[in-house]
Amino acid sequence: MNLLSPSIVPRTQISSYVNFLVPLIAIILTLLTGSLIFSLLGFNPIHSLYTFFISPISSLYGFSELLVKATPLALIAIGLSYCFKNNIYNIGAEGQLIMGAIFGGGVAIYFYNVEGFWLLPLMLLAGVIGGSLWALIPALLKTKFNTNEILTSLMLVYVATFILDYLVVGPWKDPSGFSYPKSRPFNESARMPELFDGLRVHFGLIITLFLVFISWFIFSKTIFGFQLKVSGLSIKAARFAGFNQNKLIISAFIICGGFAGLAGLGEVSGPIGLLYRDISPNYGFTAIIVAFLGRLHPVGIIFSSLIIALTYLGAEDAQVFLQIPSAVGFIFQGLVLFYLLGAELLVNYKIQFGKIS
């Protein structure tokens, strides 16, 4: 019966080539769908894709802007991989980013008239603490009360948004800022140094690359990385081996929150230079796509952060040159994640024709 009908069978061994193939397939399908959407809307697809993906990075300034946007994405995504590897669904990185910006930015606002080499390191520290503390809430609720971390971390994003909103409208509002809800601009020593004159790419990039390297080391060379991986694959095996699951959950959350907080601080002390409502164009959510596209691997995440950063840049150019709203970048981000998740089937399952053996 049904000898020739296809059936989906789990793979016993995961072949390594699919790890490269799956993101590649997803990107190609996204570009094809994107050009279809552009032609349906009456744009020349080749010209549109060129405007979207090539022309934004064909200048030195454009390339620097790409790195500016890839920096927070890569930093948050590498933090998220600590959680995702362990099957912890922290989807609240956006809130942790905002808290990092509030804590770190708060230091800058408190010392607005004091300059000093110590100010930026202090802000970095505060940013990490802010993000970690915010991530600690879902972590503790999960370990103490077994509360679902997906929903708590998501809800906390909106709590953080309103706290930031309250601060920039109320107590931290720039006294000379008229009625616009924003803080005082940070002073010079509270700003991330730029790496090159006239380009916005900043020291946060160096920090990010360093932390990506450290994470690679932790994932592949330490017992902690091994424990994360094992308990993500099989909680029973981890328990049998005597790994402390609660400790793993809390550490993963704290690291992820700290990285996200650092990314938030990097944004407000880097390209933005003050606190206001919209400090992040959904970086915390988009980083989830980056983490998946990079297959939770540090090298993969570097590449995927550049690709997703390009959707932000391309969308800005498309708005100027094609009069398409910049939110179109989200279409590409959504599509890439859809295809990626769909193609994931090829990683974990294989399609077999004939009888299930």
Added chain:
Amino acid sequence: MNLDFIIGILEIILIATTPLVFAAIGELVTEKSGVLNLGVEGMMLVGAVSAFVTLVISGSYFLAFLISIFSGVLMSGFFAILVLYLMTNQIATGLALTIFGIGLSSMIGKKYIGTPIDGLSPWFFVIISFVIVFIISYFFYKTKSGLILRAVGESHNAAHALGYNVIKVRFIAIIFGGSMCALAGSYISICYAPMWQEGMTAERGWIALAIVVFSTWKPERVLIGAYIFGGVTILQMNLQALGIRIPGQFFNMAPYVATIIVLVFISSNKLRIKLSAPASLTIPFFKGK
């Protein structure tokens, strides 16, 4: 404070809360079948824009709501194919649906920002929202199909062993959720605030998700949750008008904080979580296992 003022506020609360009821009851049905769809906000936005654009082009309110609901069916159908047949991760797929919906709605609605339309009276939909909640409540606890849907959400393996088609039940539940979200969106762009604006659902999709949890997955409590959350937002605006100086942001974050507290309360006790959340929520069903 006179009677007219109070009635005025109650009217505004009813009108403002209705989209929350639609979206939350839709998402509740989806989650009861064991699937978490985080795409609510995206489906609401696409529903809102497709209703608005259809109305501008055709001039027909009926067609506008029909096309909007159809857009919800398409969006959630796409989600259903991914999570049910390709067994993708529900959380990531749902987030992708929201991100995609934000982009798609902005792109479709670009030409229509600022186009004036005649808004439709909301009262018909206010009544419908209550009716739907009671129908769903009846369906869950008094009909066999409702029992099957709940069984699929509690233990898909047991439901499968009894001969029920898990995938089919979940597909229908997801589609219903999608159409309700689109209806919520079209209500916003045609009745509540007759216009189109990028991101005009203003994060109501996330509040709807919060309401489902807050109501501990019970249909009639969706009304309570929605009216508490909706009421708080409206009261906050009026308190400001009355000169009571509590920052509005603290009211706006209240639904999210309340949801976290409810979540902690129900999950801190094994029996309580068993009675509340569908046991198979977010767990994919694979026949071969």
